[in-house]
Amino acid sequence: MRYLLSSIDTLTDSRMAIRVILLLTLFTGLCVADSKENLALNAVVVQSSLYNADGDAEHAVDGKRDTNWEQHSCTHTLVEFNPWLRIDLGNVYSIRKVALTNRGDCCKERIRGAQIRIGNKLENNGNNNELAATVLTVFDGTKTFEFEPVNGRYVNIVLPGNDEILTLCEVEVFAEEDKPLYICVPRNLALGGKAVQSTTYPELGAAQNAVDGNRQSIYARGSCSVTNGDRDSWWRVDLGDVYRVTRVSITNRGDCCEKRIEGIQIRIGNSLENNGNNNELAATVGAMPLGDTKTFEFKPIKGQYVNLFLPGRNEYLTLCEVEVYSGNVAVDGATTQSSTFTGWFAEKAIDSNRGLQQNTACSSTLNEINPWWRLDLRNVYEISEVVVTNRNDCCAEQINGAEIRIGNTLENNGNNNPICAVIRAIPAGESYRYSCGGMEGRYVNLIIPGDMKTLTLCEVEVYREVPVLKRSFVKMQFNSRVDLTDPSVREHVLKKLGSALADGGLTNVTLRWSQTPKRVIQKVNASKSHCGNGK
The missing domain is CATH 2.60.120.260 (Galactose-binding domain-like)
Structure with missing residues (x-):
């Protein structure tokens, strides 16, 4: 018998290996604080x-x-x-x-x-x-x-x-004004996240202390997490969603016991097998001075859970702060611009080089009407922040008035998409970060409206808050000897399909039948035979 299948909901920013028709379900909710009133209220x-x-x-x-x-x-x-x-x-x-x-x-x-x-x-x-x-x-x-x-x-x-x-x-x-100027650093994804650990040392050692936003390194002041002297002790934070993590910062205890932190493994992923300690290894912590904060950078790893795991010995795992940051999604994109000044190509604005030592690492248009630059992120994201780095050698004022636009249309080369921010000015060689409040879009444009303008960008970085939920409807036809109108059989098939998708790297997938499978009768032409004699 042959049957028709199914729908897939997937929370991922990767390009799917399956060819499907996508219906995007986009969620917003992130917003920019209104500063007409007291900014500190409930901060x-x-x-x-x-x-x-x-x-x-x-x-x-x-x-x-x-x-x-x-x-x-x-x-x-x-x-x-x-x-x-x-x-x-x-x-x-x-x-x-x-x-x-x-x-x-x-x-x-x-x-x-x-x-x-x-x-x-x-x-x-x-x-x-x-x-x-x-x-x-x-x-x-x-x-x-x-x-x-x-x-x-x-x-x-x-x-x-x-x-x-x-x-x-x-x-x-x-x-002074009712909108923030810009954001200086990417948001710490671990701040206020749900933290747990293998055990908890009495009184002041709660796991949550390591994500309270306080780098205070004196244990008695109640801002460090501490386990008991367990073997293979661990600590874990749930980021609440899957992120493309590129760096983790750790603050060591400052009043004693500096060597406790040595050998900690930073592991990131989506599995809770072995409490998350089997996830991908991102970095290993070496020696750190008392009270020091050290940042570990690594290739992007996608995951919801960040573990700090101390294998092979009995130790009081002590952490005075753990900070987690997601990567710049612009580096995987494709760029173009309205024109190109000799050698100053569009892609140089996403080469992870802010061009402060060598300005030929920047993009630049010719002097023209309404010059623009566009980044195709290849996927739809909820964009929280865009970072723009201005050139260092001269002409800092050229960028004044540039509009940052985000959306999904290529009408007018993408320059009709909604505005995230207008750049009033960026000092020479500085990087300013503009909050976009979760605007949804695949394309990020920078355009300077006006006659005889030049658009020069030494780096554009794009950060997103939450992966967009993609709903993919997959119509499949296949043969089966079992009756797929039986609910228990249908559930078994979905589990098998989920395992196959996971093996291919597609995780965080919810599978369900959009409709009950129907039997399809396949007619067979009996006049033909593989044997050539009708048998």
Whole structure:
């Protein structure tokens, strides 16, 4: 008997080896923060230490200006050297004022000397970023500090000195404009992810501590994960989706035991066999100084799970932060441009060389009307960020006014697709990152509208947040001696097909019958015989 099969839902960004008709089901939901109001409200926030659960860092961004500690709306560190609190705004903004609410039931003087620092670096937990303002006098209630705009993603409140306690009942952050300028670094995919580990050392060693966004390396401050002294100890984070992972950063413990981390294997993949520790090996950790953060880069590996696995010995696996980053999907694309200046080809903008030492590593059009450059990603993605690197030697202003457009149509060479951002200016040799909020598209265009313009790009990088769900309907006809109208038989067939697809590298696939198979009667011409004699 012959039957007709089936539909496939697949969550993957790879080009399928099967020839099928694709119906794309596209999902959005990522958005750019609106900064007309308080940017810090419900943002990701961490602090140097925690006095007790009533002093959680999140109390500083809960929207409540209650100054009474007993109402559980204030933060509280331990007594320590240089206590701090850091807010991650997610994007880079031009920040012009910060409002602080002081504790009112006691201890108002603690806030004197606190510094407001703003920037894009996490060196020294962000406390080395630009100083925007200092609290010089004790105040009651809420005080607003205004200053010349400072560009930054991170807002730190740090209290320099010995034996200090930092208590904040609210922190509010306000920017000049209602959209972020750009994003300085790709999003850490591990931040806030679901983390588990082989065992947990009592009290302060929870697996989740390694993905709290805090590189604090002192164990007693509650920001490191620790297992018991297991043999083959491991730690795992679930990224929630399949990503093309290209680098992982690990922060080592800073107060002792620096050698515990040596020999850890970074493994990435989609299988939970052996708790995920059989997935592909990306890198192995060598010696790391106390409190150091080291980044491991490797060829792209697709996976939902990132494991840190310590095989072959009994050890307390200790991690003070694990950060995971997805790769630039532009490098697998194809490029073209409206015209080409001698030797400055379109593909040089995706060669992973930002052209800062040699500008011939950049693309460039001729001087013309509405010059454009286009990248074909070969698949539809939900694009979160586009990075553009400007030339370093001269003419930085040429890129001013360039539009970044993303979509699926090639009408007008793709230049009619929706706008992600308009580049106001990029300093010479700088790379600026523009948030596109999950815009869907296969094509990324840069175009400068106007007469006699030149478009030069030293690198274009494209990052996406979530793989697009592709729904593929496959119509198959085949012979079977079993009755596929039987539900149990149909289920068995789907399992076999799923295993075959997995063997071919196509994972994260959900198979189902779109309709019940029907028997098809095949007529056989009895007048012909392979034997030539009718038998």
